[in-house]
Amino acid sequence: MTARAWTIIGCFAVLALLFMLPEVLRPYYLALVTKMLIFALFAMSLDLLLGYTGLASLGHAAYFGVAAYTIALLIVRAGVDSGLAFPVALVAAAATGALFAPLALRARGSYFLMITFALAQVVWSVAFGWRSLTNGDDGIPDVVRPDFGWSLDSTTSFYYFVLAIVGLATLLLVAIVGSPFGRALRGIRESESRMQALGYNVWRYQYVAFVLAAAFAGIAGALYAYYNRFVGPEYLYVVQSAEALIMVILGGAGTLIGPAIGAGLIVFLEDFVSSMTAHWVLVLGIIYVLVTLFAPRGLIGLVDQLRQRRVKP
Amino acid sequence: MTALAVENVSKNFGGVSALANISLNVSRGERRILLGPNGAGKTTLFHTISGAVTPSGGRITLFGIDITRLRPDRRARLGLARTFQITNLFPRLTVLDSMLLALGGASGHSLQLIGSPSGYRSEYDKAHQLLEQWDLVGTARRVVRTLSYGEQRQLEIALALAGQPRLLLLDEPTAGLSPAETRRVVSMVHALPRDMTILMIEHDMDVAFELADRIAVMHQGRLIAEGDQAAIRANKQVTDIYLGAD
């Protein structure tokens, strides 16, 4: 059987498993898997920039958080229907990306890192400081979940809702990554100057990738606002950006499955560690150091290495 | 008809003059070779023509269009293609993907986000055909990084040619190649359509004299001689600084 066939079979198996989960898991763990799905999408959106286009963003939480705050503000402050707020949140995230991208794309390498980091912190400081609108540190509670004729209040129904949205978004990402556009992004990651010499307007591709990454992060952020029924400045904080970044790198940048696996692992670890100590941030820092030292290409990279070692006797 | 006109182009890097008032006319279909010792400014001149470097002064026109301040990709769209002296490929992509990228850059419709696989069929066929033409079809599924140096140099030229350029800039295409590989590149260049204009930096004297219609010689950022083979061989200054050192 070809590798392609195995991939398809694997996808169906995972999908079937995900469908069955509510039958076997206790609500607490089903909620945890829901969170994993949301962060898988968040990580994949970042990978579109980091792994495919070669642009490492240290501030991806900005778009995640802007979407979440848009949802919360529209529902709680403006009384907009929860389901209607969703597309608006998506647009808000994409628009933030469209606004920040020209600034960040003025530069490469370390400057790009600094600028994305700084821009995200600016957004965080607004959410933190503008108390009259955002309640600052206290955040915004009572973010109701959408109701499309059936309630999403139960863990199971919300799980299926998230599964559907994340599934659709993933399909879209797979299509984008496999399109000529996706190939061009990989070309830009490998050599910007060569792509320019071939006639590509490199900036425009990077810009579109940036906005797309922001939009997909926005979907994840909106879902997370529904998930917690609450939004706070920590959605925008550097820790959130750092978690997304390590999910991508731990799993393996430049693939979609890698960041998804990375997201599952980090969410699980955070839950596990937080149940025992208050020092998740310390563990996160240690994971950073360990991954950089021992698995710079992520778990996918480790698997590749093992496979190559087996081929070479 | 003039394909490329370089008029009084100069370039300073922090006070150091890399190009001093270079003027060069290459007519359509001509094969022009740039000679000169290391550090003569040949690659810098290539960079100003391809757009990687903006000149400090002067004007460059391509088929009558002023391109002095155009972005590199805009120049490429006008029919300019180049290879790089230091191999500049896509190390972690396959040869086929590289070729598809080269074709996509020329066609300009690859900003489409999602396309139907059947729509790609014709591009695949064309990519295969081009790889066959350049003897690279056997490597199509391999990752560029794993190719031999000779194969990489060949791919470098094949990518530049994918868009059927009107002006081709070749930056030392035979550097570091074995005699056999050099022969292959020379015959590749020979086989190109006669209406394609070629400007080529070359160190190998035999290759230069075999391919050139005309030769220009650079030294220390200046153009010191221009002419056909006989004129260059007869030029005292050239033999002193360049051929004499051989």
Place this chain on the structure above:
Amino acid sequence: MTWVIHILNGIAFGMLLFLLAAGLSLIYGLMKILNLTHGSFYLVGGYIGLTVMQRTGSFVLALVVAVAAVALVGAAIERFFLRRFHLDELPQTLLTFGFLFIFADLSLWIWGGNPLMLNMPEIFQHSMPMGYYAYPVYRLFLIAIGLVVAGGLWWFQEHTRIGTMLRAGVDDAEIARALGINVSLLFTLIFAVGAGLAALAGVLAGPVLSLYPGADFEVLIFAFVVVIVGGLGSLRGALAGALLIGILDDFGKAFFPEFALFTVFVPMAVILVIRPTGLFGRR
């Protein structure tokens, strides 16, 4: 007259920012490392100074111990971790990112979550009359220290052999070796100096800005904005950027308290649009 006070406050804060940005810039200029742990060096330096001050009552001792300890930690990070990834940008940044979190959590563990104020040494506990106002001497002392450090660094860059190499932006270790300089030691030394400067800023900031969890990220952002505005790798840029941002921030906090970071974000955005390499950056 109030605006004179604001400008003086801004300059004083700007000098603290300069200490941070100079180290960040120095490290980047020589090693091309974007050191995110710089924020931790500031905060941990401040906390160590605070503890020493509480135990001994000596501000000078607090300064010396904090700077020495943090410089040592910086040297260790460079030597045992960053060194392995010479000129490999992403893994270096990720490592320094990791250490930023590790130090953030450790210092929260040790010094707790409440803002802590370093006691001001007695000689600075008075104010200087200035028209109708009285201006705290300590802030003038900050400005003086900033000027002394700036002068010292300038002298170091212009009049020492290591400085000459720094100015040339040595990324070619071969040349440096040819000049008879132990590059490996130089990297560690400069990293330690940068870390020490950040710690110095932390201790000096202790009596005016107080120390609290999250201050590490905050000052890091300010330092970033400073080097983006001034140009990464340039000492002059760090000084000009720091003063500009310091003053702007003071006015911003006074007039738009809810959008504190926004007032420094706007100039950063403007600079990025018109001069992406910063006021004094070269690339």
